[in-house]
Amino acid sequence: MNSFxxxxxxxxxxxxxxxxxxxxxxxxxxxxxxxxxDMWHHRSFLFKKALRKISSDLKILFQTxxxxxILACTGTGAMEASLSNILSPKEEVLCVSAGKFGERWKExxxxxxxxxxxxxxPWGQAVSIKEIEKHLNNxxxxxxxxTACETSTATEQPIKEVAKLLKNYPDILLVVDxxxxxxxxxxxxxxxxxxxxxxxxxxxxxxxxxxxxxxLSQKAWKKNLSSKLPKYYFDLNKERQAQQKGETAFSxxxxxxxxxxxxxxxxxxxxxxNLIIRTETLKKACHxxxxxxxxELFSSKPANxxxxxxxxxxxxxKKNLERKHGIFIAxxxxxxxxxxxxxxHLGPLTNKDFIRALKALGFELVKQKxxxxxxxxxxxxxxxxxxxxxxx
Amino acid sequence: MNSFxxxxxxxxxxxxxxxxxxxxxxxxxxxxxxxxxDMWHHRSFLFKKALRKISSDLKILFQTxxxxxILACTGTGAMEASLSNILSPKEEVLCVSAGKFGERWKExxxxxxxxxxxxxxPWGQAVSIKEIEKHLNNxxxxxxxxTACETSTATEQPIKEVAKLLKNYPDILLVVDxxxxxxxxxxxxxxxxxxxxxxxxxxxxxxxxxxxxxxLSQKAWKKNLSSKLPKYYFDLNKERQAQQKGETAFSxxxxxxxxxxxxxxxxxxxxxxNLIIRTETLKKACHxxxxxxxxELFSSKPANxxxxxxxxxxxxxKKNLERKHGIFIAxxxxxxxxxxxxxxHLGPLTNKDFIRALKALGFELVKQKxxxxxxxxxxxxxxxxxxxxxxx
Numbered sequence: 001m002n003s004f005x006x007x008x009x010x011x012x013x014x015x016x017x018x019x020x021x022x023x024x025x026x027x028x029x030x031x032x033x034x035x036x037x038d039m040w041h042h043r044s045f046l047f048k049k050a051l052r053k054i055s056s057d058l059k060i061l062f063q064t065x066x067x068x069x070i071l072a073c074t075g076t077g078a079m080e081a082s083l084s085n086i087l088s089p090k091e092e093v094l095c096v097s098a099g100k101f102g103e104r105w106k107e108x109x110x111x112x113x114x115x116x117x118x119x120x121x122p123w124g125q126a127v128s129i130k131e132i133e134k135h136l137n138n139x140x141x142x143x144x145x146x147t148a149c150e151t152s153t154a155t156e157q158p159i160k161e162v163a164k165l166l167k168n169y170p171d172i173l174l175v176v177d178x179x180x181x182x183x184x185x186x187x188x189x190x191x192x193x194x195x196x197x198x199x200x201x202x203x204x205x206x207x208x209x210x211x212x213x214x215x216l217s218q219k220a221w222k223k224n225l226s227s228k229l230p231k232y233y234f235d236l237n238k239e240r241q242a243q244q245k246g247e248t249a250f251s252x253x254x255x256x257x258x259x260x261x262x263x264x265x266x267x268x269x270x271x272x273x274n275l276i277i278r279t280e281t282l283k284k285a286c287h288x289x290x291x292x293x294x295x296e297l298f299s300s301k302p303a304n305x306x307x308x309x310x311x312x313x314x315x316x317x318k319k320n321l322e323r324k325h326g327i328f329i330a331x332x333x334x335x336x337x338x339x340x341x342x343x344x345h346l347g348p349l350t351n352k353d354f355i356r357a358l359k360a361l362g363f364e365l366v367k368q369k370x371x372x373x374x375x376x377x378x379x380x381x382x383x384x385x386x387x388x389x390x391x392x
Numbered sequence: 393m394n395s396f397x398x399x400x401x402x403x404x405x406x407x408x409x410x411x412x413x414x415x416x417x418x419x420x421x422x423x424x425x426x427x428x429x430d431m432w433h434h435r436s437f438l439f440k441k442a443l444r445k446i447s448s449d450l451k452i453l454f455q456t457x458x459x460x461x462i463l464a465c466t467g468t469g470a471m472e473a474s475l476s477n478i479l480s481p482k483e484e485v486l487c488v489s490a491g492k493f494g495e496r497w498k499e500x501x502x503x504x505x506x507x508x509x510x511x512x513x514p515w516g517q518a519v520s521i522k523e524i525e526k527h528l529n530n531x532x533x534x535x536x537x538x539t540a541c542e543t544s545t546a547t548e549q550p551i552k553e554v555a556k557l558l559k560n561y562p563d564i565l566l567v568v569d570x571x572x573x574x575x576x577x578x579x580x581x582x583x584x585x586x587x588x589x590x591x592x593x594x595x596x597x598x599x600x601x602x603x604x605x606x607x608l609s610q611k612a613w614k615k616n617l618s619s620k621l622p623k624y625y626f627d628l629n630k631e632r633q634a635q636q637k638g639e640t641a642f643s644x645x646x647x648x649x650x651x652x653x654x655x656x657x658x659x660x661x662x663x664x665x666n667l668i669i670r671t672e673t674l675k676k677a678c679h680x681x682x683x684x685x686x687x688e689l690f691s692s693k694p695a696n697x698x699x700x701x702x703x704x705x706x707x708x709x710k711k712n713l714e715r716k717h718g719i720f721i722a723x724x725x726x727x728x729x730x731x732x733x734x735x736x737h738l739g740p741l742t743n744k745d746f747i748r749a750l751k752a753l754g755f756e757l758v759k760q761k762x763x764x765x766x767x768x769x770x771x772x773x774x775x776x777x778x779x780x781x782x783x784x
């Protein structure tokens with residue numbers, strides 16, 4: 001086991017921690033370079049040109065012909081926008097709540113005077129299609145709100161199947177939080193018939209947080225015409241009109257949007273299919289590591305974007321990884337606090353980065369439970385990981 | 393008159409245009425360096441530490457003891473937040489509308505089912521205190537919404553006097569859009585009794601757009617308790633609870649917030665008083681230049697942050713400055729389109745930058761109206777400017 005510089009030493013050297021959280025992700029050098037560029041004005045012809053290119057590139061990732069709008073906010077702002085732009089007070093919405101981010105759908109619905117009907121799914125599980133179907137004969141339901149990848153539990157929800165089911169209920173809009181999912185799992189907006197899909201910059205877009213993306217189907221735009229919930233900063237109609245002219249409705253977050261043009265270039269070069277395969281490969285490597293060491297996965301339907309594993313003293317391991325190894329992974333949220341660790345598979349991680357992180361995790365496991373884990377066992381587990389990951 | 397590299401040439405050299413717009417402003421080197429740093433996680437102890445320091449520094453600029461909250465949005469988001477967090481549907485608000493940003497107060501009020509009563513002030517003028525007073529006996533008015541520096545007309549509104557007047561009407565909250573004003577003009581939140589004050593990152597904070605700041609008085613927080621307008625992403629109560637713990641309620645815009653910690657260090661070093669004096673000095677220099685050349689100012693109560701001047705073919709001059717000289721100033725908005733130019737006095741502009749911009753403007757004026765302007769006259773005007781600005 002190599003020794004690692006302490007966090008403080010790394011910082012003094014201006015080295016930042018290795019991020020294996022499910023967002024934010026590490027920044028690739030061209031992104032960092034772009035962020036440090038001199039400012040442009042957001043009404044300059046240069047910026048307009050960049051924005052037009054971005055708009056067309058975003059459609060590729062969303063697999064859509066519709067406009068994908070950029071919002072200057074984090075993902076939660078786009079969640080709010082997706083409800084406030086298509087619904088009216090007192091309308092009923094069906095929320096799939098299978099973790100912290102599913103719960104957020106309900107919270108936003110309540111805050112905006114909607115009537116949420118909640119399907120409570122045990123954390124770590126995927127929703128059952130039959131359970132959803134039971135509610136759909138309720139003619140008052142105007143939208144179904146679901147999370148593609150529930151980040152708090154590392155669980156994938158069956159979006160394709162839900163979309164297929166909703167084909168029989170054309171009056172219900174399908175609203176998908178794809179903040180941690182888009183670009184890491186299959187999500188075919190137009191083909192499957194998703195009505196609203198949102199994403200955030202700090203996950204599969206390889207950027208810092210601060211931008212969110214939202215796309216509405218034609219059906220959703222039609223519903224927007226009669227929507228009566230209040231909105232101004234998140235008025236998507238206004239935003240669409242502006243972005244079709246190469247502007248944003250209000251001041252543009254120029255640095256992040258310019259960096260987006262760079263990240264989209266990198267992502268396009270890799271290709272959506274390869275990006276998904278890469279995330280899956282890291283997931284498989286992570287699963288092998290856990291399985292070999294007898295660490296139980298938390299989710300019964302594990303996501304590509306991140307893996308959640310049950311461990312003793314999760315928070316203490318997380319803290320040691322951060323402070324001693326300069327490696328940041330996530331812990332459990334809400335009811336899962338101190339019970340799980342969450343390892344992200346997103347961003348421009350190299351195999352070396354990934355192995356380094358698992359190695360450090362192994363090191364901490366040995367330290368915590370020397371009766372259960374040995375250096376030799378960790379080494380063998382890492383060998384399995386290396387077998388799956390081709391040399392980068 | 394020096395010749396300038398063309399815009400395209402500058403860009404090929406990775407040189408960006410000189411910004412003299414009233415936001416965004418040019419970025420100082422330490423800010424650019426900070427923006428290009430490796431990512432941190434927003435729940436890391438390092439980030440928490442940075443956020444705590446920022447919170448305390450922001451109070452200095454706002455001249456307040458209250459919490460100044462950071463929002464991941466542009467200024468308009470903070471405008472929305474300032475209404476949605478203190479008001480309830482159907483409540484009446486008095487809007488001072490003296491330009492595009494005053495009009496925005498009304499638009500947001502209407503979007504959120506408030507009842508705006510609008511004082512229409514001719515563009516370029518300051519509101520009369522007597523005119524405001526006329527409305528204040530209306531017991532239904534819950535808040536007065538005003539713009540400290542109306543960016544669309546380069547006009548300062550008499551915030552101190554309005555605040556003084558409102559002392560006699562303790563049930564009316566004073567809400568000040570200080571997006572272009574804070575740090576460039578006197579705005580004493582606590583001392584004057586401002587109840588809500590907002591600012592944006594891309595103006596006097598020397599940063600890219602993407603962050604906004606909001607501060608509520610104790611009276612405003614009290615009104616927040618009974619506020620019934622819907623909010624979730626902009627729920628300031630939730631945000632305050634999080635930021636008091638060194639976190640943000642949702643994902644943090646880490647890169648911009650870290651850059652904020654750098655800019656606050658720079659601004660603190662200069663001192664609020666000196667920052668205001670510097671802006672005033674650039675204003676004076678700009679006024680002298682205009683006066684000497686017989687260019688009329690648009691505003692009868694000119695702001696510190698920017699100067700608006702009436703010129704023929706404003707848009708053509710603006711375009712030439714951008715494309716031929718790499719200098720970006722703003723044109724007129726709304727009813728002022730093609731009628732005025734707006735020159736910003738914000739950001740880390742050196743005297744050399746400022747003179748270069750005025751020189752280029754002079755060059756374009758001579759080209760447009762050789763009968764009115766001569767190279768010699770421009771040189772003499774620039775001499776006056778140099779006399780006011782000490783060598784940087």
